[in-house]
Amino acid sequence: MQNELQLAGLLQRRLVEFVRLARSNNFRVGVAEELDAQKVALSCGITASTRLRWGLRALLCSSQDDWQRFDELYDAYWHPANVQSRVSAAAAGRSRKRPEPHNATESSRQEAVRSSDADSQGAGDSDDTSDGGGTREGASFAATLAKTDFQALADPDEMRAVETLVDRLARQMRKRAIRRQRVSKVGSRIDLRKTLRGSLRFGGDPLVLSYRERIKRQPRLVLIVDVSRSMSMYSFFFLRFARALVSVFRDVSVFAYHTHLLPITEALRQTDLIRVRNSLAMASQGWSGGTRIGASLATFNEKYGQIVNSRSVVVIVSDGLDTGEPDLLAAQLSRIRPRCRRLVWLNPLLGRSGYEPVSQGMQAAMPFLDLFAPAHNLHSLRKLEPALTSL
Amino acid sequence: MEGEDRVSALQARLAEAGYIAERSLSASLLLFTEMQRPLLLEGDAGVGKTEIANVIATIHDCPLIRLQCYEGLDVNSAVYEWNYQHQLLSIKLLEQDHVSAESAEQTIFSKRYLLERPLLAAITQPQSPVLLIDEIDRADEEFEAYLLELLSDFQVSIPELGTIPATSRPFVVITSNGTRELSDALRRRCFYHYVDYPEFDKELRIVNARLPQIGPQLSRQVVAFVQDLRKIDLRKTPGVAETLDWAGALFKLGISSLDAEPQLLMDTLVCLLKTREDSVRLEPFEVERLVARAL
Numbered sequence: 001m002q003n004e005l006q007l008a009g010l011l012q013r014r015l016v017e018f019v020r021l022a023r024s025n026n027f028r029v030g031v032a033e034e035l036d037a038q039k040v041a042l043s044c045g046i047t048a049s050t051r052l053r054w055g056l057r058a059l060l061c062s063s064q065d066d067w068q069r070f071d072e073l074y075d076a077y078w079h080p081a082n083v084q085s086r087v088s089a090a091a092a093g094r095s096r097k098r099p100e101p102h103n104a105t106e107s108s109r110q111e112a113v114r115s116s117d118a119d120s121q122g123a124g125d126s127d128d129t130s131d132g133g134g135t136r137e138g139a140s141f142a143a144t145l146a147k148t149d150f151q152a153l154a155d156p157d158e159m160r161a162v163e164t165l166v167d168r169l170a171r172q173m174r175k176r177a178i179r180r181q182r183v184s185k186v187g188s189r190i191d192l193r194k195t196l197r198g199s200l201r202f203g204g205d206p207l208v209l210s211y212r213e214r215i216k217r218q219p220r221l222v223l224i225v226d227v228s229r230s231m232s233m234y235s236f237f238f239l240r241f242a243r244a245l246v247s248v249f250r251d252v253s254v255f256a257y258h259t260h261l262l263p264i265t266e267a268l269r270q271t272d273l274i275r276v277r278n279s280l281a282m283a284s285q286g287w288s289g290g291t292r293i294g295a296s297l298a299t300f301n302e303k304y305g306q307i308v309n310s311r312s313v314v315v316i317v318s319d320g321l322d323t324g325e326p327d328l329l330a331a332q333l334s335r336i337r338p339r340c341r342r343l344v345w346l347n348p349l350l351g352r353s354g355y356e357p358v359s360q361g362m363q364a365a366m367p368f369l370d371l372f373a374p375a376h377n378l379h380s381l382r383k384l385e386p387a388l389t390s391l
Numbered sequence: 392m393e394g395e396d397r398v399s400a401l402q403a404r405l406a407e408a409g410y411i412a413e414r415s416l417s418a419s420l421l422l423f424t425e426m427q428r429p430l431l432l433e434g435d436a437g438v439g440k441t442e443i444a445n446v447i448a449t450i451h452d453c454p455l456i457r458l459q460c461y462e463g464l465d466v467n468s469a470v471y472e473w474n475y476q477h478q479l480l481s482i483k484l485l486e487q488d489h490v491s492a493e494s495a496e497q498t499i500f501s502k503r504y505l506l507e508r509p510l511l512a513a514i515t516q517p518q519s520p521v522l523l524i525d526e527i528d529r530a531d532e533e534f535e536a537y538l539l540e541l542l543s544d545f546q547v548s549i550p551e552l553g554t555i556p557a558t559s560r561p562f563v564v565i566t567s568n569g570t571r572e573l574s575d576a577l578r579r580r581c582f583y584h585y586v587d588y589p590e591f592d593k594e595l596r597i598v599n600a601r602l603p604q605i606g607p608q609l610s611r612q613v614v615a616f617v618q619d620l621r622k623i624d625l626r627k628t629p630g631v632a633e634t635l636d637w638a639g640a641l642f643k644l645g646i647s648s649l650d651a652e653p654q655l656l657m658d659t660l661v662c663l664l665k666t667r668e669d670s671v672r673l674e675p676f677e678v679e680r681l682v683a684r685a686l
Contacts, residue, residue, distance in 0.1 A: 028578060030579065036426075040426070043426065050418075058423070058430075062575070062578035062579060062583050063433070064569075203486060204483065306568060307569075
């Protein structure tokens with residue numbers, strides 16, 4: 001009896017620990033799930049291993065991404081012999097609060113975190129913004145980000161200037177009617193509920209009419225930022241811009257690409273700048289060389305294509321220096337164009353005197369763009385304001 | 392081991408009701424009905440998400456209440472609405488009877504004049520129904536927030552009438568196609584299951600269960616063809632629904648084997664390829680290759 005109780009207590013602890021491990025691996029779970037996990041285990045039977053796996057998977061996952069990562073995490077925790085590296089690599093720097101490392105996964109995870117910190121700090125010493133032109137192969141994305149971009153992300157003055165601009169943009173951005181309606185004093189359709197209630201005062205005669213009108217909203221923004229080597233002078237600025245956008249606009253999605261495409265909206269949403277930098281650097285580890293706009297946009301269309309709708313303004317920020325096929329770029333743009341309201345390409349190089357958009361990638365992209373404009377600093381972005389707000 | 396038996400039993404019942412589910416899905420569904428927590432289903436269009444709600448209603452022998460979400464969905468069309476025509480008429484009648492304004496108000500804002508929309512209907516059933524909230528991502532954040540409140544409190548307050556508590560807790564199935572990121576709060580409140588395209592064996596069993604008349608040879612070929620077709624980079628990957636459509640079409644046209652009538656086969660591909668680009672992309676020689684592999 002005593003033994004059974006102890007066993008149960010141990011299992012409970014293991015379960016709670018597992019839920020916490022999931023949390024530190026960016027699963028969206030909280031204390032409530034620690035309790036629910038016990039219920040799930042009871043319902044599934046703790047001895048039925050596969051069922052417990054499925055049950056916990058249903059409980060703890062909340063997106064396709066979680067779904068695909070879950071098995072690995074489960075195996076790593078419950079069958080420690082199979083520890084795999086991806087679990088540790090995927091853990092972001094959130095794990096600080098964990099009391100003590102309890103197995104191999106945990107310690108390797110912390111090591112990963114530590115090494116990333118070292119990466120970004122060590123990188124701060126050297127400043128290489130001088131070679132901004134031309135693509136150079138072989139630099140890993142993480143390095144690029146840490147060295148130039150996110151260090152500078154913390155400069156408060158410039159950040160404030162960007163925020164002011166974005167704030168103004170957000171307020172001025174032309175609002176469009178959507179289908180949701182609200183009650184108002186004027187309008188074209190009568191709101192019967194309000195009118196009828198109002199009519200009771202006059203014994204049922206609707207003397208005062210209430211109306212419904214459509215609500216107006218800002219467009220949905222989709223920002224796709226090139227963070228490759230050739231853009232290193234500018235990408236930090238656009239990521240700031242993106243961060244300001246994320247905090248002001250209701251409906252904005254931001255993606256960064258280099259050789260792959262990654263959603264970074266959630267990372268930008270964190271309030272702590274150091275964390276923003278860390279999670280961006282973590283997310284992008286293992287990337288290397290070249291810029292593949294076409295392939296990145298293909299990923300976008302395939303995985304995130306649904307977020308583009310008739311209210312979307314898609315803004316691509318890139319210099320158009322592409323090591324991939326221009327045809328692929330054109331094909332992908334032709335898929336985005338009909339589904340969004342406006343397709344904008346901001347090219348920082350356009351601000352330089354003597355630059356002509358003659359690169360193959362740029363040439364391929366031109367026919368699909370509603371707006372092709374320079375944007376290399378705050379000033380040029382300010383000049384762009386009227387064009388952006390009227391989109 | 393008892394738990395395992397229950398999963399198998401549920402799986403068998405699902406199959407009996409015409410839905411072929413793998414064990415992991417059955418396990419999720421068992422948990423979902425036992426713990427009465429909402430189930431969030433994600434997956435590409437045409438993998439049978441909506442069908443899951445239907446089949447749960449069938450095996451529990453309870454009503455299915457469906458709320459199709461769309462942009463602009465509001466309380467009036469999701470929860471309740473007053474029957475205005477009826478109310479206006481009553482006001483006039485009550486006036487003739489010289490009823491005081493106060494009692495007139497009480498009369499016309501009573502349950503008699505209330506039109507139940509899906510969400511209110513779902514919590515006022517005598518028996519727990521299945522509530523299917525289809526494509527939640529199409530509704531906006533405000534609606535999602537409201538839904539969250541409903542799913543935690545299981546009561547609806549109507550200003551004119553007061554609070555209506557739930558008489559039964561519905562089994563809530565929510566589907567999403569990912570056109571918008573759902574809030575963390577909603578995701579956390581739900582069990583999650585990602586529905587993927589079925590494997591060969593499962594899809595074959597689905598086709599055989601739904602269209603037993605087409606025979607084992609054709610069903611085998613059809614499924615092999617579609618499975619291979621999914622590996623090609625198409626704009627719109629065909630789902631199970633498309634497979635069933637196509638198999639049905641082939642059967643109606645009297646085709647018993649895919650290599651029987653190449654021209655006719657090309658014509659039936661409209662069942663699988665739903666965009667112009669895809670139908671241009673899949674050239675006859677590629678179709679021939681797929682057919683050859685499927686035989």
